[in-house]
Amino acid sequence: MSDDIHALSGAYAVDALDDIERAQFERHLAGCEACREEVDGLRETAALLAETTMTTPSAELRDRVLAGIATVRPLPPVVPPHAPTGEGLPASPAPTTPSTRGPRRRWLTMVAAAAAVMAVGVGGTVVAQQPWSEDSSEAPRLSAVDRIKAADDVQTFRHRFPDGAEAVLYRSPSLNEAVVVTHDMGPAPDGKVYQAWLQHDDTMVSAGLMPEGPDNVVPLQGDPATADGFGITVEPAGGSVVPSKEKPVLLVEFT
Numbered sequence: 300m301s302d303d304i305h306a307l308s309g310a311y312a313v314d315a316l317d318d319i320e321r322a323q324f325e326r327h328l329a330g331c332e333a334c335r336e337e338v339d340g341l342r343e344t345a346a347l348l349a350e351t352t353m354t355t356p357s358a359e360l361r362d363r364v365l366a367g368i369a370t371v372r373p374l375p376p377v378v379p380p381h382a383p384t385g386e387g388l389p390a391s392p393a394p395t396t397p398s399t400r401g402p403r404r405r406w407l408t409m410v411a412a413a414a415a416v417m418a419v420g421v422g423g424t425v426v427a428q429q430p431w432s433e434d435s436s437e438a439p440r441l442s443a444v445d446r447i448k449a450a451d452d453v454q455t456f457r458h459r460f461p462d463g464a465e466a467v468l469y470r471s472p473s474l475n476e477a478v479v480v481t482h483d484m485g486p487a488p489d490g491k492v493y494q495a496w497l498q499h500d501d502t503m504v505s506a507g508l509m510p511e512g513p514d515n516v517v518p519l520q521g522d523p524a525t526a527d528g529f530g531i532t533v534e535p536a537g538g539s540v541v542p543s544k545e546k547p548v549l550l551v552e553f554t
Contacts, residue, residue: 308334312341318516319443443478443518447471456551470523477523481515491533496542497521498528508538528552
């Protein structure tokens with residue numbers, strides 16, 4: 300996974316990610332202590348800002364802040380060279396040094412400015428604005444599910460489990476994207492995880508581990524456009540290279 304994933308900590312803290320980015324970042328967050336600390340600090344600052352009494356700024360100040368914020372680009376937290384960034388790996392404690400505090404101060408300044416712009420623009424109602432966008436006129440991005448649903452070739456595969464849980468797969472070959480949405484899905488057995496797979500001919504290729512929790516939006520890794528099918532299996536913690544021989548939780552054939 301690219302180091303750019305660290306730069307999403309600020310957007311995650313203020314709930315400005317779409318579904319696919321949020322799912323990717325939450326998997327990364329489980330193994331990155333630096334990002335967890337960054338998110339905690341940013342949320343504390345956002346909470347303090349929410350309690351601050353806002354005064355009505357002049358029109359000139361509002362226009363100047365709105366014009367300037369579009370040029371602000373967030374910096375990712377400094378991650379020590381030995382800190383793992385892979386999914387599911389144990390994180391090493393990040394040393395507290397001046398070099399790790401600098402980026403956080405810049406992040407807090409950026410979030411404070413962004414929060415001020417949000418409050419100025421709507422009289423105290425928070426709006427999801429992406430301060431890292433270089434084009435302030437860009438329309439809000441669709442969520443992963445909505446983007447795939449809007450595709451002309453979208454395919455929907457819905458499966459209801461005996462206990463009432465549901466898994467819905469949305470796939471668009473033209474976008475080469477697929478996402479699984481789960482509702483009320485029970486937990487994997489102790490010491491196990493759910494793992495998603497894409498079938499290519501007679502080979503099952505891992506499409507990523509599914510996060511814990513009954514309700515999730517899980518973007519599939521790999522190449523869903525050329526896949527013949529999809530499956531969910533129960534695997535040992537950390538996942539498997541090939542599916543276990545246990546009966547799959549779900550198998551879907553693409554038609």
